[in-house]
Amino acid sequence: MGLIDLDHVSRWYGSQRALCDVSLHLEPGRIGLLGPNGAGKSTLLKILLGLLEPSSGGGTILGHDLRRDGTLLRRAIGYMPEADALVPGLRGADYVALAGELYGMPRRQARRRAHEVLSYLDLEEARYRLLEEYSTGMKQRLKLAQALVHDPRVLLLDEPTSGLDPAGREVMLSLLLTLGREHGKSLLLSTHLLGDVERVCDTVVILHEGQVLSQGHVDDLRTRRHDCYRLQIQGDPSAYLEELRLEGATVFQDNRRGQLRVAVPPGWRTRTFFALADLHGVLLRGLQRDDEDLEALFHRVIEENGHHGR
Protein backbone atom coordinates (compact mmCIF):
# COMPACT_ATOMS: atom_id res chain seq x y z
CA MET A 1 0.00 0.00 0.00
CA GLY A 2 1.34 3.40 -0.98
CA LEU A 3 1.59 6.24 1.48
CA ILE A 4 -0.06 8.88 -0.66
CA ASP A 5 -1.90 8.44 -3.93
CA LEU A 6 -3.33 11.54 -5.52
CA ASP A 7 -5.18 11.36 -8.79
CA HIS A 8 -5.59 14.64 -10.70
CA VAL A 9 -6.37 16.65 -7.60
CA SER A 10 -7.34 20.29 -8.15
CA ARG A 11 -8.57 22.82 -5.69
CA TRP A 12 -10.10 26.21 -6.36
CA TYR A 13 -10.96 28.97 -3.90
CA GLY A 14 -13.60 30.79 -5.89
CA SER A 15 -11.81 31.81 -9.07
CA GLN A 16 -8.38 31.38 -7.45
CA ARG A 17 -6.63 28.13 -8.33
CA ALA A 18 -4.61 26.71 -5.44
CA LEU A 19 -3.82 23.23 -6.80
CA CYS A 20 -3.93 22.16 -10.42
CA ASP A 21 -4.18 18.58 -11.53
CA VAL A 22 -1.78 17.17 -8.96
CA SER A 23 -1.08 13.47 -9.35
CA LEU A 24 1.34 11.84 -6.96
CA HIS A 25 2.27 8.35 -5.92
CA LEU A 26 4.48 8.32 -2.86
CA GLU A 27 5.74 5.27 -1.03
CA PRO A 28 6.30 5.38 2.74
CA GLY A 29 9.49 7.21 3.59
CA ARG A 30 10.81 10.65 4.31
CA ILE A 31 9.32 13.05 1.82
CA GLY A 32 10.06 16.72 1.39
CA LEU A 33 7.36 19.00 0.05
CA LEU A 34 9.16 22.00 -1.32
CA GLY A 35 7.80 25.18 -2.72
CA PRO A 36 7.80 28.93 -2.35
CA ASN A 37 4.99 30.77 -0.59
CA GLY A 38 1.73 30.38 -2.46
CA ALA A 39 2.87 27.18 -4.14
CA GLY A 40 -0.09 25.23 -2.77
CA LYS A 41 1.69 23.37 0.04
CA SER A 42 -0.80 24.41 2.71
CA THR A 43 -3.76 23.52 0.53
CA LEU A 44 -2.21 20.13 -0.17
CA LEU A 45 -1.69 19.58 3.57
CA LYS A 46 -5.32 20.49 4.27
CA ILE A 47 -6.44 18.00 1.66
CA LEU A 48 -4.15 15.31 3.05
CA LEU A 49 -5.55 15.94 6.54
CA GLY A 50 -9.04 15.42 5.16
CA LEU A 51 -10.03 18.93 6.21
CA LEU A 52 -10.59 20.24 2.73
CA GLU A 53 -12.21 18.44 -0.16
CA PRO A 54 -10.56 18.61 -3.57
CA SER A 55 -12.59 20.51 -6.16
CA SER A 56 -11.88 17.65 -8.53
CA GLY A 57 -9.91 14.45 -8.44
CA GLY A 58 -9.33 12.30 -5.40
CA GLY A 59 -6.89 10.07 -3.65
CA THR A 60 -5.93 8.08 -0.61
CA ILE A 61 -3.47 8.34 2.23
CA LEU A 62 -2.55 4.99 3.81
CA GLY A 63 -5.54 3.58 1.94
CA HIS A 64 -8.00 6.03 3.54
CA ASP A 65 -10.09 8.00 1.09
CA LEU A 66 -9.42 11.73 1.32
CA ARG A 67 -13.05 12.65 0.76
CA ARG A 68 -14.77 10.14 3.02
CA ASP A 69 -12.37 9.05 5.75
CA GLY A 70 -11.31 12.36 7.31
CA THR A 71 -11.58 11.11 10.88
CA LEU A 72 -9.79 7.85 10.20
CA LEU A 73 -6.92 9.37 8.31
CA ARG A 74 -6.38 12.12 10.90
CA ARG A 75 -6.06 9.34 13.46
CA ALA A 76 -3.33 7.71 11.38
CA ILE A 77 -1.50 11.01 11.00
CA GLY A 78 0.30 13.26 13.44
CA TYR A 79 0.17 16.88 12.35
CA MET A 80 2.66 19.46 13.52
CA PRO A 81 1.40 22.93 12.53
CA GLU A 82 3.67 25.81 11.69
CA ALA A 83 1.87 28.28 13.96
CA ASP A 84 2.20 27.93 17.73
CA ALA A 85 -1.24 26.28 18.12
CA LEU A 86 -0.87 26.15 21.87
CA VAL A 87 -3.61 26.26 24.50
CA PRO A 88 -2.77 29.09 26.91
CA GLY A 89 -2.96 28.23 30.60
CA LEU A 90 -2.00 24.57 30.14
CA ARG A 91 1.21 22.87 31.22
CA GLY A 92 3.32 20.92 28.77
CA ALA A 93 2.30 17.47 29.98
CA ASP A 94 -1.39 18.45 30.06
CA TYR A 95 -1.18 19.80 26.53
CA VAL A 96 0.31 16.61 25.12
CA ALA A 97 -2.08 14.44 27.14
CA LEU A 98 -4.99 16.50 25.82
CA ALA A 99 -3.76 15.84 22.28
CA GLY A 100 -3.71 12.12 23.10
CA GLU A 101 -7.28 12.24 24.37
CA LEU A 102 -8.40 14.13 21.29
CA TYR A 103 -6.82 11.41 19.15
CA GLY A 104 -9.04 8.97 21.03
CA MET A 105 -6.66 7.56 23.64
CA PRO A 106 -8.13 6.78 27.08
CA ARG A 107 -7.20 9.52 29.55
CA ARG A 108 -4.86 7.51 31.74
CA GLN A 109 -2.96 6.10 28.78
CA ALA A 110 -2.79 9.53 27.18
CA ARG A 111 -1.17 10.97 30.31
CA ARG A 112 1.35 8.16 30.58
CA ARG A 113 2.20 8.37 26.91
CA ALA A 114 2.55 12.17 27.15
CA HIS A 115 5.26 11.77 29.79
CA GLU A 116 7.05 9.17 27.68
CA VAL A 117 7.05 11.29 24.56
CA LEU A 118 8.12 14.43 26.42
CA SER A 119 11.03 12.51 27.94
CA TYR A 120 12.00 11.20 24.52
CA LEU A 121 12.00 14.73 23.13
CA ASP A 122 14.13 16.00 26.02
CA LEU A 123 11.34 18.04 27.59
CA GLU A 124 11.13 15.99 30.78
CA GLU A 125 12.17 18.84 33.05
CA ALA A 126 9.91 21.38 31.35
CA ARG A 127 6.77 19.28 31.28
CA TYR A 128 5.10 21.02 34.25
CA ARG A 129 5.83 24.52 32.98
CA LEU A 130 3.07 26.68 31.57
CA LEU A 131 3.16 26.75 27.77
CA GLU A 132 3.63 30.52 27.80
CA GLU A 133 7.03 29.98 29.45
CA TYR A 134 8.43 27.70 26.73
CA SER A 135 11.15 28.94 24.41
CA THR A 136 10.72 28.72 20.63
CA GLY A 137 12.80 25.55 20.37
CA MET A 138 10.86 23.92 23.19
CA LYS A 139 7.56 24.90 21.61
CA GLN A 140 8.61 23.24 18.36
CA ARG A 141 9.49 20.03 20.20
CA LEU A 142 6.25 20.25 22.15
CA LYS A 143 4.31 20.48 18.90
CA LEU A 144 6.19 17.43 17.68
CA ALA A 145 5.30 15.67 20.95
CA GLN A 146 1.58 16.30 20.47
CA ALA A 147 1.82 14.97 16.92
CA LEU A 148 3.66 11.89 18.13
CA VAL A 149 1.64 11.07 21.24
CA HIS A 150 -0.63 8.49 19.58
CA ASP A 151 2.26 6.84 17.75
CA PRO A 152 1.07 7.62 14.21
CA ARG A 153 2.53 6.00 11.12
CA VAL A 154 2.75 9.30 9.31
CA LEU A 155 3.86 12.73 10.48
CA LEU A 156 2.83 15.83 8.54
CA LEU A 157 5.28 18.54 9.49
CA ASP A 158 4.66 22.13 8.49
CA GLU A 159 7.91 24.11 8.64
CA PRO A 160 9.24 22.24 11.71
CA THR A 161 12.42 24.30 11.95
CA SER A 162 10.68 27.66 11.63
CA GLY A 163 12.14 30.19 14.07
CA LEU A 164 14.84 27.88 15.41
CA ASP A 165 18.47 28.85 15.90
CA PRO A 166 21.11 26.63 14.19
CA ALA A 167 21.55 24.40 17.25
CA GLY A 168 17.79 24.01 17.73
CA ARG A 169 17.37 23.30 14.05
CA GLU A 170 19.99 20.59 14.17
CA VAL A 171 18.28 18.97 17.17
CA MET A 172 14.92 19.01 15.42
CA LEU A 173 16.31 17.59 12.17
CA SER A 174 18.16 14.85 14.07
CA LEU A 175 14.95 13.90 15.84
CA LEU A 176 13.05 13.72 12.59
CA LEU A 177 15.77 11.68 10.95
CA THR A 178 15.80 9.25 13.88
CA LEU A 179 12.02 8.92 13.83
CA GLY A 180 12.10 8.20 10.14
CA ARG A 181 15.10 5.91 9.97
CA GLU A 182 14.93 4.00 13.24
CA HIS A 183 11.25 4.03 14.09
CA GLY A 184 9.79 3.67 10.63
CA LYS A 185 7.74 6.85 10.67
CA SER A 186 6.82 8.28 7.31
CA LEU A 187 7.42 12.01 7.21
CA LEU A 188 5.95 14.60 4.92
CA LEU A 189 8.04 17.67 5.54
CA SER A 190 6.54 20.84 4.09
CA THR A 191 9.18 23.53 3.96
CA HIS A 192 10.85 26.17 1.86
CA LEU A 193 14.26 25.32 3.35
CA LEU A 194 16.12 23.00 1.00
CA GLY A 195 18.72 22.24 3.62
CA ASP A 196 16.06 20.63 5.80
CA VAL A 197 14.92 18.42 2.95
CA GLU A 198 18.47 17.49 2.02
CA ARG A 199 19.25 16.56 5.63
CA VAL A 200 16.12 14.53 6.41
CA CYS A 201 14.33 13.39 3.28
CA ASP A 202 14.96 10.76 0.68
CA THR A 203 12.21 11.89 -1.69
CA VAL A 204 11.31 15.38 -2.75
CA VAL A 205 8.24 16.89 -4.39
CA ILE A 206 8.57 20.42 -5.73
CA LEU A 207 5.37 22.43 -5.97
CA HIS A 208 5.00 25.71 -7.76
CA GLU A 209 1.82 27.64 -8.49
CA GLY A 210 -0.27 24.63 -7.58
CA GLN A 211 1.52 22.21 -9.87
CA VAL A 212 4.08 19.50 -9.27
CA LEU A 213 7.22 20.64 -11.03
CA SER A 214 9.45 17.80 -10.06
CA GLN A 215 9.27 14.64 -8.05
CA GLY A 216 11.95 12.14 -7.31
CA HIS A 217 14.74 10.97 -5.09
CA VAL A 218 16.76 13.70 -3.39
CA ASP A 219 19.91 12.09 -4.78
CA ASP A 220 18.44 12.24 -8.29
CA LEU A 221 17.83 15.91 -7.77
CA ARG A 222 21.38 16.32 -6.61
CA THR A 223 22.68 14.68 -9.79
CA ARG A 224 20.86 17.35 -11.76
CA ARG A 225 23.05 19.92 -10.17
CA HIS A 226 25.45 21.70 -12.44
CA ASP A 227 29.15 21.35 -11.85
CA CYS A 228 30.21 24.95 -11.64
CA TYR A 229 33.52 26.76 -11.63
CA ARG A 230 34.43 30.30 -10.77
CA LEU A 231 37.05 31.70 -13.15
CA GLN A 232 39.25 34.79 -13.02
CA ILE A 233 40.59 35.67 -16.45
CA GLN A 234 42.67 38.44 -17.97
CA GLY A 235 42.43 39.50 -21.62
CA ASP A 236 39.62 39.69 -24.17
CA PRO A 237 37.10 37.06 -23.07
CA SER A 238 34.69 37.09 -26.03
CA ALA A 239 36.34 34.40 -28.16
CA TYR A 240 37.16 32.38 -25.04
CA LEU A 241 33.54 32.46 -23.86
CA GLU A 242 32.30 31.55 -27.33
CA GLU A 243 34.60 28.56 -27.36
CA LEU A 244 33.41 27.50 -23.89
CA ARG A 245 29.82 27.61 -25.11
CA LEU A 246 30.71 25.50 -28.13
CA GLU A 247 32.17 22.94 -25.75
CA GLY A 248 28.81 22.76 -23.91
CA ALA A 249 29.55 25.02 -20.96
CA THR A 250 27.09 27.67 -19.76
CA VAL A 251 28.26 31.02 -18.51
CA PHE A 252 26.04 31.96 -15.56
CA GLN A 253 27.68 35.14 -14.42
CA ASP A 254 30.05 37.57 -16.06
CA ASN A 255 30.86 40.74 -14.15
CA ARG A 256 32.76 42.21 -17.16
CA ARG A 257 35.85 42.51 -15.01
CA GLY A 258 37.15 39.04 -15.71
CA GLN A 259 35.17 37.13 -13.10
CA LEU A 260 33.00 34.36 -14.51
CA ARG A 261 30.84 31.57 -13.17
CA VAL A 262 30.58 28.69 -15.59
CA ALA A 263 28.49 25.51 -15.49
CA VAL A 264 30.08 22.60 -17.30
CA PRO A 265 28.59 19.43 -18.79
CA PRO A 266 29.23 16.01 -17.25
CA GLY A 267 32.69 14.59 -17.93
CA TRP A 268 34.31 17.97 -18.22
CA ARG A 269 38.04 18.09 -17.65
CA THR A 270 39.52 21.05 -15.84
CA ARG A 271 42.44 21.23 -18.20
CA THR A 272 40.03 22.23 -21.00
CA PHE A 273 39.78 25.66 -19.35
CA PHE A 274 43.54 26.08 -19.64
CA ALA A 275 43.74 24.67 -23.19
CA LEU A 276 41.05 27.04 -24.47
CA ALA A 277 42.59 29.99 -22.63
CA ASP A 278 45.91 29.23 -24.23
CA LEU A 279 44.26 28.95 -27.65
CA HIS A 280 42.57 32.36 -27.39
CA GLY A 281 45.38 34.25 -25.69
CA VAL A 282 43.59 34.63 -22.38
CA LEU A 283 45.36 34.38 -19.04
CA LEU A 284 43.55 32.18 -16.57
CA ARG A 285 44.48 33.66 -13.17
CA GLY A 286 42.01 31.81 -10.97
CA LEU A 287 40.01 28.61 -11.07
CA GLN A 288 37.80 27.45 -8.20
CA ARG A 289 35.12 24.80 -8.02
CA ASP A 290 31.76 26.34 -7.02
CA ASP A 291 28.97 23.80 -7.43
CA GLU A 292 25.33 24.80 -7.54
CA ASP A 293 23.62 24.27 -4.22
CA LEU A 294 20.21 22.70 -3.86
CA GLU A 295 18.56 26.09 -3.48
CA ALA A 296 19.92 27.32 -6.79
CA LEU A 297 18.90 24.03 -8.34
CA PHE A 298 15.40 24.47 -6.93
CA HIS A 299 15.03 27.88 -8.51
CA ARG A 300 16.49 26.65 -11.77
CA VAL A 301 13.95 23.81 -11.88
CA ILE A 302 11.22 26.40 -11.45
CA GLU A 303 12.67 28.59 -14.20
CA GLU A 304 13.22 25.66 -16.54
CA ASN A 305 9.54 24.91 -16.24
CA GLY A 306 8.73 28.34 -17.51
CA HIS A 307 7.85 29.93 -14.18
CA HIS A 308 9.42 32.66 -12.19
CA GLY A 309 10.70 31.78 -8.74
CA ARG A 310 10.43 33.99 -5.74
Place this chain on the structure above:
Amino acid sequence: MGASLLHYRPWRGRFRDPAWSVWPIARVGLGVVLRRKLFWGLYALALLFFLMFFFGQYLLAYADTMELPPLILRQARGGLQLDGSGVMYRNFFRLQGSMVVVVLALAGSMLMGNDFQFGSLPFYLAKPLTPRHYLVGKFLAVAVFVNLLTTVPALALFAQYGLLTSSDYFFEHADLAAGIVAYGLVLTACLSLLLLAMAGWLRRTIPLIMAWTTLFFFLRQLAFALVYILGYDARWRLIDLWNDTYLVGNACLGIEHGTVRPLPQPETYEAALVLGAVCLACLTYLNLRIRAVEIVR
Protein backbone atom coordinates in the same frame (compact mmCIF):
# COMPACT_ATOMS: atom_id res chain seq x y z
CA MET B 1 19.77 13.91 27.89
CA GLY B 2 19.58 13.73 24.13
CA ALA B 3 17.06 11.83 22.11
CA SER B 4 19.67 9.28 21.14
CA LEU B 5 19.96 8.12 24.76
CA LEU B 6 16.25 7.66 25.24
CA HIS B 7 14.20 5.01 23.62
CA TYR B 8 11.11 5.73 21.59
CA ARG B 9 8.38 3.32 22.60
CA PRO B 10 5.48 2.54 20.30
CA TRP B 11 1.92 2.66 21.64
CA ARG B 12 -0.54 -0.09 20.94
CA GLY B 13 -4.03 0.49 22.18
CA ARG B 14 -7.59 1.01 21.09
CA PHE B 15 -8.80 4.42 20.05
CA ARG B 16 -12.16 5.63 21.27
CA ASP B 17 -14.91 7.21 19.22
CA PRO B 18 -14.37 10.92 18.38
CA ALA B 19 -17.48 11.78 20.44
CA TRP B 20 -15.35 11.14 23.55
CA SER B 21 -13.22 14.15 22.68
CA VAL B 22 -16.09 16.49 23.62
CA TRP B 23 -15.41 16.11 27.34
CA PRO B 24 -11.64 16.82 27.23
CA ILE B 25 -12.38 20.00 25.26
CA ALA B 26 -14.96 21.10 27.82
CA ARG B 27 -12.78 20.05 30.76
CA VAL B 28 -9.75 21.98 29.56
CA GLY B 29 -11.91 25.05 28.90
CA LEU B 30 -13.41 24.87 32.37
CA GLY B 31 -9.98 24.40 33.93
CA VAL B 32 -8.58 27.47 32.22
CA VAL B 33 -11.43 29.64 33.53
CA LEU B 34 -11.65 28.11 36.99
CA ARG B 35 -7.96 28.79 37.59
CA ARG B 36 -8.64 32.55 37.38
CA LYS B 37 -9.18 34.32 40.72
CA LEU B 38 -11.24 36.94 38.87
CA PHE B 39 -13.75 34.27 37.98
CA TRP B 40 -14.18 33.23 41.59
CA GLY B 41 -14.60 36.86 42.64
CA LEU B 42 -17.34 37.35 40.06
CA TYR B 43 -18.94 34.05 40.94
CA ALA B 44 -19.06 35.02 44.61
CA LEU B 45 -20.73 38.30 43.63
CA ALA B 46 -23.16 36.44 41.41
CA LEU B 47 -24.20 34.26 44.34
CA LEU B 48 -25.25 37.27 46.42
CA PHE B 49 -28.79 37.15 45.01
CA PHE B 50 -28.91 33.44 45.71
CA LEU B 51 -27.86 34.07 49.31
CA MET B 52 -30.50 36.78 49.62
CA PHE B 53 -33.22 34.35 48.52
CA PHE B 54 -31.73 31.50 50.55
CA PHE B 55 -31.60 33.40 53.83
CA GLY B 56 -34.90 35.16 53.08
CA GLN B 57 -36.62 31.77 52.86
CA TYR B 58 -34.82 30.62 55.95
CA LEU B 59 -35.82 33.69 57.96
CA LEU B 60 -39.44 33.39 56.88
CA ALA B 61 -39.47 29.75 57.91
CA TYR B 62 -37.95 30.79 61.22
CA ALA B 63 -40.59 33.51 61.59
CA ASP B 64 -43.25 30.84 61.07
CA THR B 65 -42.09 29.15 64.26
CA MET B 66 -42.48 32.37 66.22
CA GLU B 67 -45.83 33.57 67.37
CA LEU B 68 -46.22 36.40 64.89
CA PRO B 69 -49.61 37.52 63.61
CA PRO B 70 -50.48 35.53 60.44
CA LEU B 71 -51.25 38.75 58.56
CA ILE B 72 -47.68 40.00 59.00
CA LEU B 73 -46.30 36.68 57.85
CA ARG B 74 -48.56 36.62 54.80
CA GLN B 75 -47.61 40.14 53.86
CA ALA B 76 -43.93 39.41 54.32
CA ARG B 77 -44.16 36.39 52.05
CA GLY B 78 -46.28 38.19 49.50
CA GLY B 79 -44.16 41.33 49.51
CA LEU B 80 -40.89 39.49 49.12
CA GLN B 81 -42.54 36.86 46.95
CA LEU B 82 -40.56 34.17 48.72
CA ASP B 83 -43.51 31.84 48.53
CA GLY B 84 -42.13 28.94 46.52
CA SER B 85 -44.20 29.88 43.48
CA GLY B 86 -43.09 30.18 39.89
CA VAL B 87 -42.85 33.94 40.33
CA MET B 88 -40.15 33.49 42.99
CA TYR B 89 -37.94 31.47 40.65
CA ARG B 90 -38.69 33.80 37.76
CA ASN B 91 -37.54 36.75 39.91
CA PHE B 92 -34.40 34.87 40.86
CA PHE B 93 -33.50 34.13 37.24
CA ARG B 94 -34.16 37.74 36.32
CA LEU B 95 -31.96 39.13 39.09
CA GLN B 96 -29.14 36.76 38.18
CA GLY B 97 -29.15 38.15 34.66
CA SER B 98 -26.65 40.97 35.09
CA MET B 99 -24.04 38.78 36.79
CA VAL B 100 -24.51 35.98 34.26
CA VAL B 101 -23.76 38.44 31.49
CA VAL B 102 -20.55 39.67 33.18
CA VAL B 103 -19.27 36.19 34.07
CA LEU B 104 -19.98 34.88 30.58
CA ALA B 105 -18.14 37.75 28.93
CA LEU B 106 -15.04 36.80 30.90
CA ALA B 107 -15.47 33.07 30.34
CA GLY B 108 -16.21 33.44 26.63
CA SER B 109 -13.03 35.26 25.82
CA MET B 110 -11.00 32.57 27.58
CA LEU B 111 -12.98 29.60 26.31
CA MET B 112 -13.11 30.35 22.63
CA GLY B 113 -11.58 33.76 21.95
CA ASN B 114 -8.21 32.37 23.05
CA ASP B 115 -8.44 29.59 20.49
CA PHE B 116 -8.62 32.13 17.69
CA GLN B 117 -6.25 34.63 19.24
CA PHE B 118 -3.51 32.13 20.12
CA GLY B 119 -4.03 29.80 17.17
CA SER B 120 -5.25 26.82 19.22
CA LEU B 121 -7.90 25.98 16.65
CA PRO B 122 -5.50 24.04 14.36
CA PHE B 123 -4.50 22.01 17.41
CA TYR B 124 -8.08 20.87 17.92
CA LEU B 125 -9.29 20.47 14.36
CA ALA B 126 -6.26 18.57 13.09
CA LYS B 127 -7.33 15.76 15.41
CA PRO B 128 -9.81 13.02 14.44
CA LEU B 129 -12.81 15.08 15.49
CA THR B 130 -15.17 17.25 13.52
CA PRO B 131 -15.95 20.94 14.05
CA ARG B 132 -19.21 19.73 15.55
CA HIS B 133 -17.36 17.96 18.37
CA TYR B 134 -15.30 21.05 19.03
CA LEU B 135 -18.39 23.25 19.23
CA VAL B 136 -20.22 20.82 21.47
CA GLY B 137 -17.21 20.71 23.80
CA LYS B 138 -17.07 24.49 24.08
CA PHE B 139 -20.86 24.68 24.39
CA LEU B 140 -20.71 22.22 27.26
CA ALA B 141 -18.15 24.36 29.07
CA VAL B 142 -20.24 27.55 28.71
CA ALA B 143 -23.35 25.61 29.70
CA VAL B 144 -21.69 24.64 32.98
CA PHE B 145 -21.13 28.31 33.82
CA VAL B 146 -24.66 29.34 32.85
CA ASN B 147 -26.18 26.59 34.95
CA LEU B 148 -23.86 27.17 37.90
CA LEU B 149 -25.26 30.69 38.05
CA THR B 150 -28.91 30.03 37.30
CA THR B 151 -30.38 26.52 37.21
CA VAL B 152 -28.35 24.95 40.01
CA PRO B 153 -29.00 27.73 42.58
CA ALA B 154 -32.68 27.85 41.52
CA LEU B 155 -33.00 24.10 42.10
CA ALA B 156 -31.24 24.57 45.44
CA LEU B 157 -33.89 27.17 46.40
CA PHE B 158 -36.61 24.74 45.28
CA ALA B 159 -35.13 22.00 47.46
CA GLN B 160 -34.71 24.39 50.38
CA TYR B 161 -38.32 25.56 50.18
CA GLY B 162 -39.55 21.99 50.16
CA LEU B 163 -37.40 21.05 53.11
CA LEU B 164 -38.44 24.12 55.12
CA THR B 165 -42.16 23.70 54.47
CA SER B 166 -43.43 20.25 53.58
CA SER B 167 -42.24 17.30 51.51
CA ASP B 168 -45.58 17.50 49.68
CA TYR B 169 -44.19 20.61 47.99
CA PHE B 170 -41.84 18.44 45.89
CA PHE B 171 -44.69 16.35 44.54
CA GLU B 172 -47.29 19.06 44.18
CA HIS B 173 -44.88 21.41 42.42
CA ALA B 174 -42.80 18.96 40.39
CA ASP B 175 -43.80 20.98 37.33
CA LEU B 176 -41.95 23.94 38.85
CA ALA B 177 -38.73 21.90 39.02
CA ALA B 178 -39.22 20.94 35.39
CA GLY B 179 -39.93 24.59 34.57
CA ILE B 180 -36.69 25.66 36.27
CA VAL B 181 -34.76 23.11 34.21
CA ALA B 182 -36.52 24.24 31.02
CA TYR B 183 -35.80 27.92 31.78
CA GLY B 184 -32.18 26.94 32.41
CA LEU B 185 -32.05 25.09 29.11
CA VAL B 186 -33.39 28.11 27.22
CA LEU B 187 -30.78 30.34 28.85
CA THR B 188 -28.05 27.76 28.24
CA ALA B 189 -28.83 27.34 24.55
CA CYS B 190 -29.22 31.04 23.77
CA LEU B 191 -26.43 32.47 25.89
CA SER B 192 -23.91 29.72 25.09
CA LEU B 193 -24.35 29.93 21.33
CA LEU B 194 -24.38 33.70 21.35
CA LEU B 195 -21.29 33.82 23.52
CA LEU B 196 -19.38 31.34 21.36
CA ALA B 197 -20.27 33.20 18.19
CA MET B 198 -19.25 36.56 19.65
CA ALA B 199 -16.05 35.17 21.15
CA GLY B 200 -15.15 33.68 17.78
CA TRP B 201 -15.81 37.01 16.13
CA LEU B 202 -14.22 39.42 18.61
CA ARG B 203 -11.57 37.15 20.18
CA ARG B 204 -10.34 39.61 22.84
CA THR B 205 -11.76 40.14 26.31
CA ILE B 206 -12.41 43.88 26.28
CA PRO B 207 -14.20 44.06 22.89
CA LEU B 208 -16.20 41.02 23.89
CA ILE B 209 -17.30 42.62 27.17
CA MET B 210 -18.19 45.83 25.32
CA ALA B 211 -20.23 44.03 22.65
CA TRP B 212 -21.85 41.77 25.20
CA THR B 213 -22.76 44.77 27.37
CA THR B 214 -24.17 46.56 24.34
CA LEU B 215 -26.29 43.57 23.50
CA PHE B 216 -27.72 43.05 26.96
CA PHE B 217 -27.74 46.53 28.52
CA PHE B 218 -27.85 49.08 25.72
CA LEU B 219 -30.40 47.19 23.62
CA ARG B 220 -32.45 46.65 26.76
CA GLN B 221 -32.57 50.37 27.47
CA LEU B 222 -33.25 51.12 23.83
CA ALA B 223 -36.14 48.66 23.69
CA PHE B 224 -37.55 50.09 26.90
CA ALA B 225 -37.34 53.65 25.59
CA LEU B 226 -38.87 52.75 22.23
CA VAL B 227 -41.87 50.96 23.69
CA TYR B 228 -42.61 52.69 26.97
CA ILE B 229 -41.42 56.25 26.33
CA LEU B 230 -41.85 56.74 22.60
CA GLY B 231 -44.86 54.45 22.34
CA TYR B 232 -43.62 52.17 19.56
CA ASP B 233 -45.14 48.75 18.96
CA ALA B 234 -44.54 46.18 21.74
CA ARG B 235 -42.61 44.02 19.26
CA TRP B 236 -39.69 46.43 19.57
CA ARG B 237 -39.07 44.80 22.93
CA LEU B 238 -37.97 41.73 21.00
CA ILE B 239 -34.57 43.34 20.43
CA ASP B 240 -33.98 42.90 24.19
CA LEU B 241 -32.77 39.29 24.23
CA TRP B 242 -32.82 39.04 27.98
CA ASN B 243 -36.50 40.03 27.97
CA ASP B 244 -37.10 37.36 25.29
CA THR B 245 -35.61 34.67 27.50
CA TYR B 246 -37.64 36.12 30.38
CA LEU B 247 -40.89 35.75 28.44
CA VAL B 248 -40.08 32.19 27.39
CA GLY B 249 -38.97 31.44 30.96
CA ASN B 250 -42.30 32.69 32.29
CA ALA B 251 -44.05 30.24 30.02
CA CYS B 252 -41.76 27.44 31.27
CA LEU B 253 -42.64 28.27 34.87
CA GLY B 254 -46.36 28.36 34.08
CA ILE B 255 -46.78 32.09 34.70
CA GLU B 256 -49.55 33.70 32.70
CA HIS B 257 -48.36 36.06 30.00
CA GLY B 258 -50.82 38.76 31.12
CA THR B 259 -49.23 39.01 34.56
CA VAL B 260 -45.80 39.84 33.19
CA ARG B 261 -44.78 43.42 33.91
CA PRO B 262 -44.18 45.98 32.52
CA LEU B 263 -46.88 45.91 29.87
CA PRO B 264 -47.20 45.83 26.90
CA GLN B 265 -45.04 42.82 26.03
CA PRO B 266 -44.69 40.88 22.77
CA GLU B 267 -46.20 37.42 22.57
CA THR B 268 -44.25 34.51 24.00
CA TYR B 269 -44.10 32.71 20.67
CA GLU B 270 -42.59 35.82 19.08
CA ALA B 271 -39.87 35.90 21.72
CA ALA B 272 -39.27 32.18 21.15
CA LEU B 273 -38.99 32.74 17.41
CA VAL B 274 -36.43 35.53 17.91
CA LEU B 275 -34.36 33.34 20.23
CA GLY B 276 -34.55 30.46 17.75
CA ALA B 277 -33.43 32.73 14.92
CA VAL B 278 -30.53 34.07 17.01
CA CYS B 279 -29.43 30.51 17.86
CA LEU B 280 -29.63 29.48 14.21
CA ALA B 281 -27.65 32.52 13.09
CA CYS B 282 -24.97 31.82 15.71
CA LEU B 283 -24.72 28.16 14.67
CA THR B 284 -24.39 29.14 11.01
CA TYR B 285 -21.72 31.71 11.79
CA LEU B 286 -19.76 29.27 13.97
CA ASN B 287 -19.93 26.62 11.30
CA LEU B 288 -18.51 29.02 8.73
CA ARG B 289 -15.95 30.42 11.15
CA ILE B 290 -14.23 27.17 11.99
CA ARG B 291 -14.16 25.66 8.52
CA ALA B 292 -10.98 23.97 7.39
CA VAL B 293 -9.69 27.20 5.87
CA GLU B 294 -8.66 28.16 9.37
CA ILE B 295 -6.58 25.08 9.98
CA VAL B 296 -3.43 25.58 7.99
CA ARG B 297 -2.56 29.21 7.61
